Amino acid sequence: MRVARLALCKILFSHLSRMHRPSASRQMSIAAGLKNSSIFQSQGLIGGKWIGAYNGKTLQVNNPSTGEVIADVPLMGRRETNDAISSAYDAFPSWSKLTAAERSRCLRKWYDLIMSHKEELGQLITLEQGKPLKEALGEVSYGASFIEFFAEEAKRVYGDIIPATLDDRRLFVLKQPVGVVGAITPWNFPLAMITRKVGPALACGCTVVVKPSELTPLTALAAAELALQAGIPPGVLNVVMGNAPDIGDALVTSPQVRKISFTGSTAVGKKLMAGVAGTVKRISLELGGNAPCIVFDDADLDVAVKGALAAKFRNSGQTCVCANRVIVQEGIYEKFAAAFSKAVQNLQVGDGFTEGVVQGPLINEAAVQKVESFIQDSISKGAKIILGGKRHSLGMTFYEPTVVTDVRSDMLLAREEVFGPVAPLMRFKTEEEAIRIANDTNAGLAAYIFTNNVQRTWRVSEALEYGLVGVNEGLISTEVAPFGGVKQSGLGREGSKYGMDEYLELKYVCLGDMNRK
Numbered sequence: 001m002r003v004a005r006l007a008l009c010k011i012l013f014s015h016l017s018r019m020h021r022p023s024a025s026r027q028m029s030i031a032a033g034l035k036n037s038s039i040f041q042s043q044g045l046i047g048g049k050w051i052g053a054y055n056g057k058t059l060q061v062n063n064p065s066t067g068e069v070i071a072d073v074p075l076m077g078r079r080e081t082n083d084a085i086s087s088a089y090d091a092f093p094s095w096s097k098l099t100a101a102e103r104s105r106c107l108r109k110w111y112d113l114i115m116s117h118k119e120e121l122g123q124l125i126t127l128e129q130g131k132p133l134k135e136a137l138g139e140v141s142y143g144a145s146f147i148e149f150f151a152e153e154a155k156r157v158y159g160d161i162i163p164a165t166l167d168d169r170r171l172f173v174l175k176q177p178v179g180v181v182g183a184i185t186p187w188n189f190p191l192a193m194i195t196r197k198v199g200p201a202l203a204c205g206c207t208v209v210v211k212p213s214e215l216t217p218l219t220a221l222a223a224a225e226l227a228l229q230a231g232i233p234p235g236v237l238n239v240v241m242g243n244a245p246d247i248g249d250a251l252v253t254s255p256q257v258r259k260i261s262f263t264g265s266t267a268v269g270k271k272l273m274a275g276v277a278g279t280v281k282r283i284s285l286e287l288g289g290n291a292p293c294i295v296f297d298d299a300d301l302d303v304a305v306k307g308a309l310a311a312k313f314r315n316s317g318q319t320c321v322c323a324n325r326v327i328v329q330e331g332i333y334e335k336f337a338a339a340f341s342k343a344v345q346n347l348q349v350g351d352g353f354t355e356g357v358v359q360g361p362l363i364n365e366a367a368v369q370k371v372e373s374f375i376q377d378s379i380s381k382g383a384k385i386i387l388g389g390k391r392h393s394l395g396m397t398f399y400e401p402t403v404v405t406d407v408r409s410d411m412l413l414a415r416e417e418v419f420g421p422v423a424p425l426m427r428f429k430t431e432e433e434a435i436r437i438a439n440d441t442n443a444g445l446a447a448y449i450f451t452n453n454v455q456r457t458w459r460v461s462e463a464l465e466y467g468l469v470g471v472n473e474g475l476i477s478t479e480v481a482p483f484g485g486v487k488q489s490g491l492g493r494e495g496s497k498y499g500m501d502e503y504l505e506l507k508y509v510c511l512g513d514m515n516r517k
């Protein structure tokens, strides 16, 4: 443990000194913070105990900015997952029987601890995921907000009394926790995608086995350590990582797991959905998007540029709600393309710890190769690169923020999620055409429109086949609003009061013989 912490600090020091850019005092404070950190963990959590893989195998966690190894974590599989499920199953009766106020207090304490360790968690996110520190700190607040919100919602799980159809009966609806939840989370938000699932699950009285991405497990483990410190009892929250197919399969096929919540690729989501059929368990899926960002002639140019920039380049384009197609009306197209490219050109690329950097590396080499293949495909079909279009001179997995024009619907850039810093521009003439292009996809997560016309705002928002619509705004995620997609972007909603329903069963109780004296 101590060795792992020291290794982390050493790596951080060497990494910072090679970058030469952050100030010396900044380097000192980052390293000192992590050195004294009480949150760093590099083992799995089962039944309240930190443990390694049963066969002793480990896997490396790398810094995507430098390639350096940050830590080794256990390469767990089916056996460890089954034990984690058993510990969650055993913890369920007592956790679910606590009063809502008791569970709420635990969650509130967890929230407070996350916020009081915001700096260290932000640094861990930047270290293992690569996003700029400012954005990582934003993720900590965003992630914590789900715990705070659901700590409050725990107290508002109301049932119902239904007017009876016979006078000797009384009809009730109870809401009860579904049971053990398997939460499978992605690397692009190492904290927030966990808290968005675990917050409501725990608030409802469920217990959880989390499988974070193998690329970013350290933030998940730190969050779990804080959950223990907050007094969340052993077994209520478990974390396993390693062999993803084996862990996923154990969660999906176990009759003790009553619900799967997954955020990740559409391909994996489909497999999980097929897998849960065997045990008929509930599943919510937050899958890939192909977000249109429609800029109408009547939009305010500055608002549209700022909004499209935020929607496209958040986390270097690596979010499911990132604008994937910027669809611009012909009257404003040239002006928008020029102003947007200028803004994109100003985005500073670099290591996430460097002051002023707003675009970090992509998560790994495969991600860069995917971007390259999409760019190649678009060029071969007649698109034009007006900015970027290649790997960044920093090397590693850094890619230049890119703007591509003359993109058509048959190009990969328009058909699939690029998950990188590439903005493809498409042109349209009429509102009907914009809606047709926007809906011409199997995905349906987020969409953005920029217009100053109120009637159009309503018309287009209603016509878009998407779960979320941003109007004159590129950053719309919040803990208080429902997040989720339609079509092949998923099932169910996370966040908000609706997010609780995913973890609750309705039970109808009919009380008879009421007229007996």
Ligand code: SIN
Binding pocket: 188, 189, 263, 286, 318, 319, 320, 321, 477, 483
């Ligand atoms: C995601 O990319 O899956 C989540 C993005 C968000 O919460 O805004």
